[in-house]
Amino acid sequence: xxxxxxxxxxxxxxxxxxxxxxxxxxxxxxxxxxxxxxxxxxxxxxxxxxxxxxxxxxxxxxxxxxxxxxxxxxxxxxxxxxxxxxxxxxxxxxxxxxxxxxxxxxxxxxxxxxxxxxxxxxxxxxxxxxxxxxxxxxxxxxxxxxxxxxxxxxxxxxxxxxxxxxxxxxxxxxxxxxxxxxxxxxxxxxxxxxxxxxxxxxxxxxxxxxxxxxxxxxxxxxxxxxxxxxxxxxxxxxxxxxxxxxxxxxxxxxxxxxxxxxxxxxxxxxxxxxxxxxxxxxxxxxxxxxxxxxxxxxxxxxxxxxxxxxxxxxxxxxxxxxxxxxxxxxxxxxxxxxxxxxxxxxxxxxxxxxxxxxxxxxxxxxxxxxxxxxxxxxxxxxxxxxxxxxxxxxxxxxxxxxxxxxxxxxxxxxxxxxxxxxxxxxxxxxxxxxxxxxxxxxxxxxxxxxxxxxxxxxxxxxxxxxxxxxxxxxxxxxxxxxxxxxxxxxxxxxxxxxxxxxxxxxxxxxxxxxxx
Amino acid sequence: xxxxxxxxxxxxxxxxxxxxxxxxxxxxxxxxxxxxxxxxxxxxxxxxxxxxxxxxxxxxxxxxxxxxxxxxxxxxxxxxxxxxxxxxxxxxxxxxxxxxxxxxxxxxxxxxxxxxxxxxxxxxxxxxxxxxxxxxxxxxxxxxxxxxxxxxxxxxxxxxxxxxxxxxxxxxxxxxxxxxxxxxxxxxxxxxxxxxxxxxxxxxxxxxxxxxxxxxxxxxxxxxxxxxxxxxxxxxxxxxxxxxxxxxxxxxxxxxxxxxxxxxxxxxxxxxxxxxxxxxxxxxxxxxxxxxxxxxxxxxxxxxxxxxxxxxxxxxxxxxxxxxxxxxxxxxxxxxxxxxxxxxxxxxxxxxx
Numbered sequence: 109x110x111x112x113x114x115x116x117x118x119x120x121x122x123x124x125x126x127x128x129x130x131x132x133x134x135x136x137x138x139x140x141x142x143x144x145x146x147x148x149x150x151x152x153x154x155x156x157x158x159x160x161x162x163x164x165x166x167x168x169x170x171x172x173x174x175x176x177x178x179x180x181x182x183x184x185x186x187x188x189x190x191x192x193x194x195x196x197x198x199x200x201x202x203x204x205x206x207x208x209x210x211x212x213x214x215x216x217x218x219x220x221x222x223x224x225x226x227x228x229x230x231x232x233x234x235x236x237x238x239x240x241x242x243x244x245x246x247x248x249x250x251x252x253x254x255x256x257x258x259x260x261x262x263x264x265x266x267x268x269x270x271x272x273x274x275x276x277x278x279x280x281x282x283x284x285x286x287x288x289x290x291x292x293x294x295x296x297x298x299x300x301x302x303x304x305x306x307x308x309x310x311x312x313x314x315x316x317x318x319x320x321x322x323x324x325x326x327x328x329x330x331x332x333x334x335x336x337x338x339x340x341x342x343x344x345x346x347x348x349x350x351x352x353x354x355x356x357x358x359x360x361x362x363x364x365x366x367x368x369x370x371x372x373x374x375x376x377x378x379x380x381x382x383x384x385x386x387x388x389x390x391x392x393x394x395x396x397x398x399x400x401x402x403x404x405x406x407x408x409x410x411x412x413x414x415x416x417x418x419x420x421x422x423x424x425x426x427x428x429x430x431x432x433x434x435x436x437x438x439x440x441x442x443x444x445x446x447x448x449x450x451x452x453x454x455x456x457x458x459x460x461x462x463x464x465x466x467x468x469x470x471x472x473x474x475x476x477x478x479x480x481x482x483x484x485x486x487x488x489x490x491x492x493x494x495x496x497x498x499x500x501x502x503x504x505x506x507x508x509x510x511x512x513x514x515x516x517x518x519x520x521x522x523x524x525x526x527x528x529x530x531x532x533x534x535x536x537x538x539x540x541x542x543x544x545x546x547x548x549x550x551x552x553x554x555x556x557x558x559x560x561x562x563x564x565x566x567x568x569x570x571x572x573x574x575x576x577x578x579x580x581x582x583x584x585x586x587x588x589x590x591x592x593x594x595x596x597x598x599x600x601x602x603x604x605x606x607x608x609x610x611x612x613x614x615x616x617x618x619x620x621x622x623x624x
Numbered sequence: 625x626x627x628x629x630x631x632x633x634x635x636x637x638x639x640x641x642x643x644x645x646x647x648x649x650x651x652x653x654x655x656x657x658x659x660x661x662x663x664x665x666x667x668x669x670x671x672x673x674x675x676x677x678x679x680x681x682x683x684x685x686x687x688x689x690x691x692x693x694x695x696x697x698x699x700x701x702x703x704x705x706x707x708x709x710x711x712x713x714x715x716x717x718x719x720x721x722x723x724x725x726x727x728x729x730x731x732x733x734x735x736x737x738x739x740x741x742x743x744x745x746x747x748x749x750x751x752x753x754x755x756x757x758x759x760x761x762x763x764x765x766x767x768x769x770x771x772x773x774x775x776x777x778x779x780x781x782x783x784x785x786x787x788x789x790x791x792x793x794x795x796x797x798x799x800x801x802x803x804x805x806x807x808x809x810x811x812x813x814x815x816x817x818x819x820x821x822x823x824x825x826x827x828x829x830x831x832x833x834x835x836x837x838x839x840x841x842x843x844x845x846x847x848x849x850x851x852x853x854x855x856x857x858x859x860x861x862x863x864x865x866x867x868x869x870x871x872x873x874x875x876x877x878x879x880x881x882x883x884x885x886x887x888x889x890x891x892x893x894x895x896x897x898x899x900x901x902x903x904x905x906x907x908x909x910x911x912x913x914x915x916x917x918x919x920x921x922x923x924x925x926x927x928x929x930x931x932x933x934x935x936x937x938x939x940x941x942x943x944x945x946x947x948x949x950x951x952x953x954x955x956x957x958x959x960x961x962x963x964x965x966x967x968x969x970x971x972x973x974x975x976x977x
Contacts, residue, residue, distance in 0.1 A: 122831065210941050212939070546724075
């Protein structure tokens, strides 16, 4: 008490009274550095996203962009590449004057990511921008490279004293995958956190930038009618599906090393599970939301090797038909090694062992070349305890099911039992549908636009914390390790189908997969 | 992807028949393709002089995705005896397999003087129950807005349309006592408010907000109200007490009293500006720092001079929304609530007292 009494009172930073009522909050002046600036992600998502932020007047009042990549090119050539990527991939036609204004502030540094000279050149540009601005600018380093470069870049930023900056914030934004195993993720966390504080690190899971994922929190915590039912007393099972109708395309090199579990389950789908199962946070600050998500992940038992067969199924797509055309199987796709045992389909049954969810199975399913593209969460309620009118014919009566669809038609639908018009009490199921598209005028911003802005503002709510990443790997790692010991070939499913018949093996009695 | 329309029309009709036609068209469209789903966000009732119906339709067509779910156009022709109506159900495109296509409805009702006394009973059955309703009367007709107010949760107006700034502010103020007002003049100042807020957001700059000694706003000749609202916003957010502005040869000038100092306020018309809205804002603080924002190609041109006299100039990118963009934003804002408009309006009125 005595110490506290003598401690000088902290003076909280005065609020800016001008931000009240504004939809867009100010973003501090920033220089964004993209490592891997000529890569696919930068071209397709980051540069068009930055243009759209510029178009909307949503970039910081002072904004500079520096691209870093191996290829040798002049600033003007990189600007021309940026322009081409923006024109090609922007969600709206560029306004010429805005595009010009954005490109004026673009520079390029060539070199490999381990070369100290790259960071020296980077520093010169960063300092030059600040001299021009007459003030320190925040720095955001976006690591849009192959994952093996993440530690190299982070350590170089540290050794070249670019990880801290007097009078401004320095942040590092790291793309997925954050490791390919628990050990790698831990090692990467250790190396990143040896240079940066956790508050400076923004690990991207672009699913979290999607409006519909954020809407799940609004849906659960802004509506009184669902929360009383949201527990093991009323919920029978939860099914999370992320199905794609496409194959791996030209991504064989990446995909064959990753597989469906690493590509979608370890990050996106476990995040969706967290959103379904988390307790209401005290408030919506980054730390509170992430604390609640971590608690969910910690409540998921790590499967023992002998349990893996009971709770996890993997498979590969075989040749089939999709979109009215013949399509090759995974092993026939260009670039896939013969005899590959990489899974293109995974189904899991997980438990969340806490007071709220004990005994409720959480089914996670993802796959490529399935019947259609859909991402949804289906919450099945327990059946009513007694059906008084069953003798009149109500075979179609099914338990209520609440389905939150994330794509393609974002919305919520509730399956209810209703009487078929007529003289007898015959029941069948009907759907009560709500589609976000019908109820809002605004277009959802691209996930990357939201995430880039949040990272520049220092709001980490939609980014994954180190303990979340490790908790996700603790669930997935034992499954991967067990699979590595199991010989191929994998079970297959026909392209364009509902997935492998083996997927049913993990369902508990009475449960079944929803049609994709 | 081209959309498709279904149309119904009748002469000498009734609101009941029009409402039945709306329901029937919806059933028809759904039977045609079950991927058609009606948008259910916002009703908008627009009262227009009949000869301007086309012009208003064109303006509304430009708002794109901000189009109201159901638009009811009451087209007024003084000597008309008969109620004629046309109902359109338009889809935004042919739905791709597995996807939905939104239907937006437009109802045009042609009416005359004899219908004005019962206007509420004509419009009421035509709006979707439980959706928020926005009223807009772009050609004046203030009495009609008053008549239809019981149906509405918000009113769209453009204070720069009024010939007299004082009357415009009085009218907006009176309306805002009864309903949420979306004022396009206020929305024209949004990018400027965002940028001024951002300029003063860095911690070292926040303290300078309390030391502002001068604000000059340059505006389109007919957009005095937009400029007044920007000054009113600063005054209300920063706790200034404004005195009435007096006109001189080139604009309006006056003072506001902040807690520590007086603030010189000045409005100047910018004859070179061809579009409605603001041309520039210049702010000076007691330390001698000046910040200036001006319209420029591709965004706002910023000029800053620090207390030591060092000057810097740069562009803050941002596309002009144009008048159509401002109108679309107005419709979108009908579903939001900006708590800073009314205090800004009150402060702006004080400057014209």
